[in-house]
Amino acid sequence: MAYTQVIKDQCLNLFIEGYSMEEISRRTNIPIKTLYNWKNNNDWASYLRVGNIEIARAAEQELYKLVKKMIENESIGDPAQVDKLVKLTKALERISPNRQILNSLFRILEGVTDYVNRAGDEELTKVWQKHLRPIGQHLKLVFSPEE
Numbered sequence: 001m002a003y004t005q006v007i008k009d010q011c012l013n014l015f016i017e018g019y020s021m022e023e024i025s026r027r028t029n030i031p032i033k034t035l036y037n038w039k040n041n042n043d044w045a046s047y048l049r050v051g052n053i054e055i056a057r058a059a060e061q062e063l064y065k066l067v068k069k070m071i072e073n074e075s076i077g078d079p080a081q082v083d084k085l086v087k088l089t090k091a092l093e094r095i096s097p098n099r100q101i102l103n104s105l106f107r108i109l110e111g112v113t114d115y116v117n118r119a120g121d122e123e124l125t126k127v128w129q130k131h132l133r134p135i136g137q138h139l140k141l142v143f144s145p146e147e
Contacts, residue, residue, distance in 0.1 A: 003030065008038055015044050102143040109136065 007028065014024045021039070025032040038044070109132065116128045 003034075008042075011035060011038065012042075012044055015039065102139060105139050105143065106136070109139075 021035050
């Protein structure tokens with residue numbers, strides 16, 4: 001049976017909201033096998049990764065606001081509060097969207113460098129080596145976690 005894009009989008013939205021495939025199937029009367037095909041063929045998981053980045057950005061902003069408020073109120077010296085902040089900061093560093101983006105970009109640069117080295121074109125290699133460090137520095141500047 002052919003389904004409209006509207007129905008497919010409704011199923012995707014339910015998936016993004018956290019419903020299981022079984023629940024989506026029950027709610028929409030679409031066979032679970034069809035849902036799994038849509039999920040795999042259309043990379044529904046990528047929508048969750050985008051959502052995680054948005055959540056991480058919001059959490060980072062809240063953390064910075066909290067720290068600023070604690071400094072203004074002079075309550076940052078409380079050991080319990082400091083412990084909470086340290087733990088939250090470490091967790092955010094691991095999921096920081098800018099850090100994830102920067103790591104991905106550097107993996108891409110490594111791949112391009114590998115290609116350039118294997119291409120055997122001396123002129124290309126010379127130009128790439130000339131620009132690689134400035135590109136890396138620029139990416140760090142743009143995507144370093146905001147202070």
